[in-house]
Amino acid sequence: MTDILPSEFFTDPGPSPHAATTELRSRCPVHRINIPPGAEAYAVLGNKVVEEAFGDPRLSKQVENLPAQYRDKATASSLLVVGNLGFADPPKHSRLKKPISKAFLPGTVARLRPRIQDIVDDLIDAFPESGEIDLLSAFALPLPLIAICEYLGIPVEDRPLFQEWSYVLSQDPLQHAESELKAASEEFADYFTKLVAERRNDLRDDLLSELIRARDEEVFSERELLSTILLLIIAGHKTVANMVGNGTTLLLLHPEQLATLRTTPELIPSAIEEILRYEGSAAWASLRVAAQDMRLGGVDIPKGSFVHLSLSGAGHDPEVYDDPERFDITRSPNRHLSFGHGAHFCIGAPLARLQGEIAFSTLLRRLPRFELAVPPEEIAWIADSSLSRGLEALPVRLDGRLPR
Template structure:
């Protein structure tokens, strides 16, 4: 089998991963046309590979040789994870096989489509309240005033977290989502704060178990499904995955629609198309640019490329969504595209269990924004919209300044 990219000049620069910019897709297309698998220097000093084609990403998502467990990390990075935060790496997102199944099963039922559908009336109230709270000036950062607080409120209410404590989670989510391999003292401190808060809250809630997600997880702990560490780590996963990715989906999607007025007009004319539009938003500018980290548990091959045991393997979900072998005219944003089978929520055993709740929030958010704000428009030129540049897996905006215009009643 051929080896790929053996010289330093051939390794994809770290900036490709940490600073993708507003339009990384042409660069990805060029790399993919050369080979679907490339060496990449992320984390710095690691033997790592990026997978850029839809076919190979899908195969890799279901490949049991690519492990998510801390135990299979190279020693240097394993020690860093243990030192930084086992809290980050102790949930089902960092588990394989039977352990993954054990951690997933207690919460899986809480995210079934029929279960989350019961949240729709409350989500609608939250959406309308946020729109009602937009400033009278007519300009607002839709990210901080709508896209971020909506999913944070939803997941915190679902968990049963007191309303006065929710601002804490904005900071914790931002810091702890950076990942245990790249974190520093700030990550460790945030993990300790998070653990102390939820240890105390769980002890208090155990005295008065309710019909909320936190009580469900506490019952699972008491029945032996979780250790104390796994309970805390599962709560962290739910907050980060249930908050940041949904916020990015709403921010990215609104930006796409406002930059493509003909597509926005189609949705205004036929709101029933919104579920289809959400799938296109997820495909073309998904909120998780990369799948969560995987490590080769043994020597293996991907698309004819040698992957040594202990290598990090990064799976580009956004690159997979722009693969011309799967999608006709893949860089074209088309809210009516169907069929539209994408990998934005993953594939196989690690398919995102929160996908039904994310889709529901997206449908209510977009339909209400379009219905109540007929004059919604960007407040800055397109080229001034700034994308987040960091070492996390997410793909999102720094801010989304918009003009709200006239607000119709709820």
Template sequence: MGRTKVRVIDLGELGDGFRTDPHPTYARLRGLGPVHRVRLPAPDLAETWLVVGYEEARAALADPRLSKDSSKAGALFPYEELIGRHLLFADPPQHTRLRGLVSRSFTMRRVEGLRPRIQDITDRLLDEMLPRGHADLIDTLAYPLPITVICELLGVPELDRAEFRKLSTEAVAPTSSESEYDAFSRLAEYLDELIEDKRCAGPGDDLLSDLLRTTAEDGDRLSSQELRGMAFLLLIAGHETTVNLIGNTVLTLLTHPAQLAELRADMTLLDAAIEETLRFEGPVENATYRFAAQPLEIAGTAIAEGDVVLIALSAADRDTNRYPDPDRYDIRRDTRGHLAFGHGIHYCLGAPLARLEARTAIRSLLDRAPDLALSGPPGEWLPGMLMRGVRSLPVRWRP
């Protein structure tokens, strides 16, 4: 018996308005139900189930029947072969093994030890930026801070930052299928060379060197392909999310002046402001794909084995059933339980680092630029439905 005919909602028909502000569309979808069949905008153009309700999204993020391993659905993304298997493409027991090996090196103690260096980098960037009286905040602070931190953490030598940024952004917010594949291919080549250089140079005190020599109690180690995959994940996820978290927080505060004034009057609210931004305009719009490893139901909707499922974090975090008046930005809101960093075994490994970098950057910026304001409209929002952030953020202040 064939599948019952289901209405497919074509998100591509919504045009640039959906990319600029997807929240009204998500609200309309939530009003119709928590799960929908949709066709994604270009360049994806794929059909998928989209989960937009909070309780349903939270449950789906932790549901073992929704696999991260695309091979279980009879598919394999081209860039999986290029980059290698990493945490976002693995299920237990492989995921448990990979996360355990990485967690041995990427510890809370190591992240906390970065605090002075993060402050030093932030101060240097602001020293260069502030005398000018105006800047693109993405180019001058939101991007260079996390990319410098993650490159130093991993032991990546000085990069052509402009080229790396181009490849990284194209990988997570592709403008076409061809440019996406090219970006992954070139990143894979770079990471192979980097890992081989570290093998030849001998052990260092950086995270990538730690991963090279990390051995579990049973003698298990990361393979070359797994090393490449983990290096890719840590490099890309270790800065792209934070770029958007810093940019989105500053943009949202500047467009909500009453909230900014409350924060300036009481900087102990900074952590709360960052958490509310994560809920209100988080840096990751949708979680990466999941695949139904067996037939299941989500909120009464039948999902067939092999179907692709996309969990809309941004939509879930504005569900009125969880957060009253969710389209209001309120830095005093109780944001506990938001899904901006995911939920379950795939909860973002780098969340503590992202929060630390955002806290340091925003506190320092507000302290040193008391009259910070927008100097023009922000740049376009990133394409695709993975990352949520603007390409540029023009700001001004009195030098």
């Protein structure tokens, strides 16, 4: 293990990064990587080592454990990393998780089904009967943003603002322009400080009111409250949008799988798991830093090193999956790590799966024929400093639309 992987391996892997990852993984499951540029950092590419790392208490999620120069930069410029369960170790993690965990239990989330179905149908009603649309901006992006705004109990009409903040604030604070992150963090904090003050005088039966009650019982600090709201908007929006966009693309690129799904819609939950394994919404797990000297996958990792867990690499590991480059919606078993593992398993997974199930079943039922409107090689994957894996746009051609 001598070569240091370039930053682009993380930020701009292109449409098909899996072959390069497979070659690297076959040599060693852990490699040095230049992210953030100039730092001591490691990329973990093997499924079993990624899973082991998820449960290793020596890997910290807290910004306080970063080397000083990075810690100061992150806390100065990014509201996201300073105070929510996604960037906390026990016991802080348990304290921050408790007030919201009930809201994301499968039973609680299931009650949202009729409303999510309405949102999906309303968006499809706005499609033309036939012709071209960008399925990302017309459907995949607005669906989860409307759903999470309504669930939180925040004004859906301010959706464009949230979408913009979500895009900027999901970038890595150690790589992205500090001024842009700082400006977006301040705008977000101003907006929600006002909204929280108003809602305090009008508490309701929504998630924002629950968070405010927790703040008033001193479970959260004010900054932790804002950081948690930000996490819920970003995680509840961008990842689901990617799942719908990436999944639709995979189905259009594998017409035999799409045909099977049309004739056997009960396979949709299985198809969603395969989409998440094959081209998941996040290519990498969120921030981890070695809180002490450690060894991972046979490689020594010094204290203070960044450790990046490749969810994309884990999902294509031939040690775990037969023929991992085959996209197969009937794959079973299909235990993937796309929602994380252990204490940091994604709290929003039930809501994401529910939205995916309703989105795909309704698209396939109401759009009898649709296809890519550009050659497959023209589909552009986003290159940025965030963890996510998604498309810039998804141009499709529709031919007919059935009523809701």
